[in-house]
Amino acid sequence: MFDSPMSSSAYEVLRVAADADDESLRRAYRVRLRETHPDTGGDAAQFVQVQRAWELVGTPEARSAYDRGRGSSSPEWGGASAASPAPRQTDTRPRARSHGQPGGWRRERYLGLIREWVGRGVEIPDPYDPALVRSAPPEIRHILADALAEEETARLVSELGMGYTVWHDVLADRDGIDPEQKIDHLVLGPSGLHALLSEDFGGPVGVRRGEISGPNVIGSPVTELVSRARVIARAAGVRFSGALVVLPDDDVLDAITELGKVRGTPVALVTRSALTTLLRRGITGGREVGGTELFDIRTRLQQRVRHV
Incomplete structure (x- = not known):
């Protein structure tokens, strides 16, 4: 999750600004849980996505780590056309x-x-x-x-x-x-x-x-x-x-x-x-x-x- 060029950030999933304070973040999380919960007519896949977003930014420690990596770390999007050589194939x-x-x-x-x-x-x-x-x-x-x-x-x-x-x-x-x-x-x-x-x-x-x-x-x-x-x-x-x-x-x-x-x-x-x-x-x-x-x-x- 969140490692695709098309993925929304954890903040976008929670529909809150990236610089929101902790209380605003918690309120946004509760609102999104109610909106997406399957028992209240929400979408189960979106409900899971909201929970995973909270795991990434729901505590000060997790949020700090997420913010440090956001926008600078990613999967190897460059693939075969990246500057670094491809790893040697070891699986025979x-x-x-x-x-x-x-x-x-x-x-x-x-x-x-x-x-x-x-x-x-x-x-x-x-x-x-x-x-x-x-x-x-x-x-x-x-x-x-x-x-x-x-x-x-x-x-x-x-x-x-x-x-x-x-x-x-x-x-x-x-x-x-x-x-x-x-x-x-x-x-x-x-x-x-x-x-x-x-x-x-x-x-x-x-x-x-x-x-x-x-x-x-x-x-x-x-x-x-x-x-x-x-x-x-x-x-x-x-x-x-x-x-x-x-x-x-x-x-x-x-x-x-x-x-x-x-x-x-x-x-x-x-x-x-x-x-x-x-x-x-x-x-x-x-x-x-x-x-x-x-x-x-x-x-x-x-x-x-x-x-x-």
Whole structure:
């Protein structure tokens, strides 16, 4: 929590100024508890977020530590494009076959937009500096958050093992020209062929009429993912076993939420920590593949997949 470019600060979750006195902070916490408590009609995911915010700033010691780190410490947002070299790979276990650069297109998009936003000719020593990122408009921060989400999903699916094949940043535009029309990941294994969307909306989300809902949700992510999967299915002559929307653990209450079929494709929301479990067992209603069929699907995709 609070480690994403899209995340609200603990103070923003509690809806209080960062320089509020301790009594004002406590009052704000009590108000937010009443507003978000499930027993009074509130949202359970937001209720948990309020409690975690209080853990970070609810005591003088915790608040002092949080304030010292706020705006200056962050996860490794720079990733592979940061100045420091990537750590050496010490895990020798067999990995899933992987094609494409996860998060690469969104990384490039973010770098172009952040430089344009700052202003041409202005030097940016570190485009991933937390203070700079958090000051940027939400649409720019969302692009970086999604790039990080894609990279984390790629790390997780690589651990599925050599029986799986993964394609990242797959173009799914009928005309083959719009990089916005892409699928973040295709994962093929014994449980079937799955289309994955890696998302980070910066806070709790819910489900309404089979679609993701929330204050930061734009468009119809589930519908768009299924539509893009159908483009790939027609082009390669394959069938998808499921479509998965991968979300941060704190953004949904249940690790796996199956939404039933959308246009004939089983759909589920899944937390990052439950992703590999779901991909190994398969989604309800999804079709397993094996033997020569698995090799045939992999060959078809290899011949048809284009990366953005």
